[in-house]
Amino acid sequence: MTAIAPGTLPKSSPRGNAARARLLRGLLPALSLALVLIAIAWLNPRAISYFGFNLMLNLAIPIALATIAQMFVIAGNELDLSIGTFVGFVGCVTATWLRDAPLLGIAVLLGSIGAYALLGALIHLRNLPSIVVTLGMSFVWQGLAILILPKPGGKAPDWLLAIMSFKPPYVPFPIMAALIIAAVVHFGLMRTSYGVILRGSGGNAAALRRAGWSLLKTKIVLFALTGLFGVLSGMALIGITTSADANIGNGYTLLSIAGVILGGGEFVGGRVSPIGAVIGALTLALAASPLLTFMHIPPDWQVAANGAILIIVLAARVLISRRER
Amino acid sequence: MKKLLVLSAFAAMLASGTALADTSGKKIAFSNNYAGNSWRQAMLDSYGIVTKKAVEDKIVAAADVFTTADKEVPTQAAQVQNLILQGYDAIVINAASPDALNGAIKQACDAGIVVVSFDGIVTEPCAYRVVVDFKDMGKQEVEQMAKFQPKGGNLLEIRGLAGTSIDDAIHAGILEGVAAHPEFKIVGSVTGDWDQTTAQKAVATILPSLPDVVGIVDQGGDGYGAAQAFAAANKPRPTIIMGNRQDELKWWKEQKEKDGYKTWSASIAPGVSTLAFWVAQQVLDGRKDIPHDLLVPYLAFTQDDFEAALPKIKEGGVATHEYTQEEAIAAIKANIK
Incomplete structure (x- = not known):
């Protein structure tokens, strides 16, 4: 990513290669999603319908939101290992307090976003590795979730249930939601000037500091955005499942990281793509469950096949980014 | 007509x-x-x-x-x-x-x-629910214990996976059983997660702090581990309720052949x-x-019929019954x- 003096520009053919590889990288998330969809359509044509997309993709909405949440910390060169248990915690709050005492519920959820912002500040000020801090926080969120809801149960607020079971004409709700999420975040992070600063804090922090931007502020904003989308993810999840469980989000930590990477993001350098992340989340959600169910794999192999699909999809991504280098 | x-x-x-x-x-x-x-x-x-x-x-x-x-x-x-x-x-x-x-x-x-x-x-x-009466199973454990230990005494309880409905129900049944048999007193409680290794570690940890116990009430999958913990600590072997696992029934058989050890076994x-x-x-x-x-x-075995069932269970398996x-x-x- 270093600046190249005009005279030393590489010759046109390798540059053309790089451009092609970059295009390929941009298209890969969409391509893998298309592949998975074609496979599903071939295995079970019935699934490619309004009803089918609703069923297959509605659980992908919370995954997409969690992936976006993870994407914000990754944009700042950090990693959040607590997003899964945080989603579970939000789920427990949503299914209990947000329904029975809405004001308390809203206060707790806003407070948890505040906690995320403070976490960002702590990580920046003390120069702590985010992996350690968020791993620790994952146990805090899990513990709080079990305190709020020791046994599975609770019920989602009616307005939330109504939103999540909304059936718009023609376009299935999950697809509409995915488009809206991708568009909003893409505009915010890729098209606004502060979005550039946020990504820059991961790309070249030193330059930003010299230019007079507060890195503390960018980190706080990135973590607060992670908290915000974590809250949205937890609420969406409970709106679909109707009831909560303290362990409900645990799998989201790794899914969200895989989704960001699959969607064309990098662990370092502030290189992320909101649209790619949403597509990556949808691909993972589809590849892991519907595809596997429709393939009729013997039960003994299903768990391994699930892992194999993830590895294949991510390996394709790694191969293409290597060509780019 | x-x-x-x-x-x-x-x-x-x-x-x-x-x-x-x-x-x-x-x-x-x-x-x-x-x-x-x-x-x-x-x-x-x-x-x-x-x-x-x-x-x-x-x-x-x-x-x-x-x-x-x-x-x-x-x-x-x-x-x-x-x-x-x-x-x-x-x-x-x-x-x-x-x-x-x-x-x-x-x-x-x-x-x-x-x-x-x-x-x-x-x-x-x-939805339909096929439920095993776990509460009755817990209660029955204490009833059976009363037969083997008519004088009563201290009991150790091994719990299952925390937060599950099954653990709750068996525990409630055991408490009910103890209430009906005041000669028994639960002096300690550990979490065994229905797993022999976990149970063995948990029992070994609590054992030094316990008074003499005459019996162990548990949830299945933990009896063999508890027996191992008592043996390792050189403590007298209590009456351990079993949970139909192959290793548990095998241990029971060995003990029975040695000195006529008596107990009872039940599980879903x-x-x-x-x-x-x-x-x-x-x-x-x-x-x-x-x-x-x-x-x-639930499926239960007594002193008389468990040996007949043992050969039919796979090594490391659980006694089962397939419905026609x-x-x-x-x-x-x-x-x-």
Whole structure:
């Protein structure tokens, strides 16, 4: 990513290669999603319908939101290992307090976003590795979730249930939601000037500091955005499942990281793509469950096949980014 | 006379109703959230044996098994939704959570699919639940203990996986039993997670701080570990209630041969999965009289009959019982009051 003096520009053919590889990288998330969809359509044509997309993709909405949440910390060169248990915690709050005492519920959820912002500040000020801090926080969120809801149960607020079971004409709700999420975040992070600063804090922090931007502020904003989308993810999840469980989000930590990477993001350098992340989340959600169910794999192999699909999809991504280098 | 005729005609109709397998075109799916321990493996084995035969006998068209990769609720919810899309007529489910799957279960019911849950049951009213009376099992443990230790004394309790309905129910039954037998006192409680290694570690940790105990009440899968912990600490061997695992019954046999050691063993039979399958088949067959909550007995062994059962259990396995269609119909009948 270093600046190249005009005279030393590489010759046109390798540059053309790089451009092609970059295009390929941009298209890969969409391509893998298309592949998975074609496979599903071939295995079970019935699934490619309004009803089918609703069923297959509605659980992908919370995954997409969690992936976006993870994407914000990754944009700042950090990693959040607590997003899964945080989603579970939000789920427990949503299914209990947000329904029975809405004001308390809203206060707790806003407070948890505040906690995320403070976490960002702590990580920046003390120069702590985010992996350690968020791993620790994952146990805090899990513990709080079990305190709020020791046994599975609770019920989602009616307005939330109504939103999540909304059936718009023609376009299935999950697809509409995915488009809206991708568009909003893409505009915010890729098209606004502060979005550039946020990504820059991961790309070249030193330059930003010299230019007079507060890195503390960018980190706080990135973590607060992670908290915000974590809250949205937890609420969406409970709106679909109707009831909560303290362990409900645990799998989201790794899914969200895989989704960001699959969607064309990098662990370092502030290189992320909101649209790619949403597509990556949808691909993972589809590849892991519907595809596997429709393939009729013997039960003994299903768990391994699930892992194999993830590895294949991510390996394709790694191969293409290597060509780019 | 006329009444008799009507009655017999009615009976004939009923009989033909069950014999005429008009479920031969129906497909039943099994959604399972976890396959990582001996009990779940035995459950899948039993299910496989019974359903394979049912498909061969053309009682149902297909009985496919789907296991999720993790114990997560959202994964299983997604799986149930995919099974709806696949066009199954019934779903047998061992659920990851009693409440959090209700959204997906309701969608299945709304799509006209019969849902039968067992072991890990779901609370959605439209689903059927095959429940083992765990509370009675806990109570019975203390009743049996009273036979082996008539003088009473101190008991150690080993609990199962925290936060599950099963652990709750067995624990409640044990407390009820102790209340009815005041000669017993629970002096310690550890968490064994239904796992021999975990139980052994937990018992070994608490053992030095305990007064002498005469008996151990537990939840199955933890008795052998507890015995090992007592042996390692050179403490006198108490009466340990067993849980039908092969290693537990084998240890019991060794002790019995040595000095006539006496105890009792009980657990839920993994083959209850096959009962759930038959319930689904019966509902698909058009039976409307099946209650949504079915209570089935647990599987217990006594001093006299456990040795006969031992050779039939796989190394590292669990004693099980596979239901035939007739047995399932009888079990359903026992629940219709």
